[in-house]
Amino acid sequence: AQSVTQLGSHVSVSEGALVLLRCNYSSSVPPYLFWYVQYPNQGLQLLLKYTSAATLVKGINGFEAEFKKSETSFHLTKPSAHMSDAAEYFCAVRATNFGNEKLTFGTGTRLTIIP
Amino acid sequence: GAGVSQSPRYKVAKRGQDVALRCDPISGHVSLFWYQQALGQGPEFLTYFQNEAQLDKSGLPSDRFFAERPEGSVSTLKIQRTQQEDSAVYLCASSSLRGGRRSYEQYFGPGTRLTVT
Numbered sequence: 713a714q715s716v717t718q719l720g721s722h723v724s725v726s727e728g729a730l731v732l733l734r735c736n737y738s739s740s741v742p743p744y745l746f747w748y749v750q751y752p753n754q755g756l757q758l759l760l761k762y763t764s765a766a767t768l769v770k771g772i773n774g775f776e777a778e779f780k781k782s783e784t785s786f787h788l789t790k791p792s793a794h795m796s797d798a799a800e801y802f803c804a805v806r807a808t809n810f811g812n813e814k815l816t817f818g819t820g821t822r823l824t825i826i827p
Numbered sequence: 828g829a830g831v832s833q834s835p836r837y838k839v840a841k842r843g844q845d846v847a848l849r850c851d852p853i854s855g856h857v858s859l860f861w862y863q864q865a866l867g868q869g870p871e872f873l874t875y876f877q878n879e880a881q882l883d884k885s886g887l888p889s890d891r892f893f894a895e896r897p898e899g900s901v902s903t904l905k906i907q908r909t910q911q912e913d914s915a916v917y918l919c920a921s922s923s924l925r926g927g928r929r930s931y932e933q934y935f936g937p938g939t940r941l942t943v944t
Contacts, residue, residue, distance in 0.1 A: 754937055755918060755935035756935040802870070804869075811877075812883075813860075813922065817862075
């Protein structure tokens with residue numbers, strides 16, 4: 713079974729500072745990994761995904777993540793935080809085999825931006 | 828085209844009532860997923876369809892939960908005899924398979940917030 717662990721349920725950063733949201737996965741084989749963002753009363757929006765191509769993945773809104781197999785990590789970063797980045801962020805994992813496409817999510821990290 | 832839509836957006840049910848939640852996936856998407864998101868938690872998988880076939884229902888928490896997608900498009904999640912622990916946001920997502928090329932993204936709807944009183 714696959715799982716993800718998000719360290720830190722709440723993260724606060726100052727506007728303009730580096731954003732780092734941590735995600736570690738557990739899987740017997742390298743999985744596919746995703747970061748989603750959720751704004752209040754909205755569904756989830758895909759930020760970026762790792763599907764066994766490049767290990768450094770760039771997404772929308774200036775976010776990127778690096779897949780590190782040796783550390784079983786897929787941390788999300790953004791060089792300079794913006795007020796509009798305040799939201800809930802979820803890391804998710806799924807198997808790579810066809811027909812087993814369900815996502816397993818972490819418990820989420822609420823990002824607060826300090827003006 | 829339009830994104831995934833869900834209705835109703837909010838539903839209040841008295842304990843013991845039956846409810847039906849609707850999901851309209853993105854047109855042409857063949858895969859459809861239901862997730863349950865409790866307050867302050869990440870979404871949890873409930874069930875998955877490919878066209879009209881329900882391929883995985885391992886996440887349905889009890890036999891009070893039932894999902895269908897009879898024509899391979901719109902899906903309905905039905906909860907019978909609702910309990911307070913069913914209170915959550917129910918999210919629907921769809922994904923596409925285009926001529927053998929797989930799409931990894933799941934596109935989510937806004938969810939239905941169910942409150943059982």
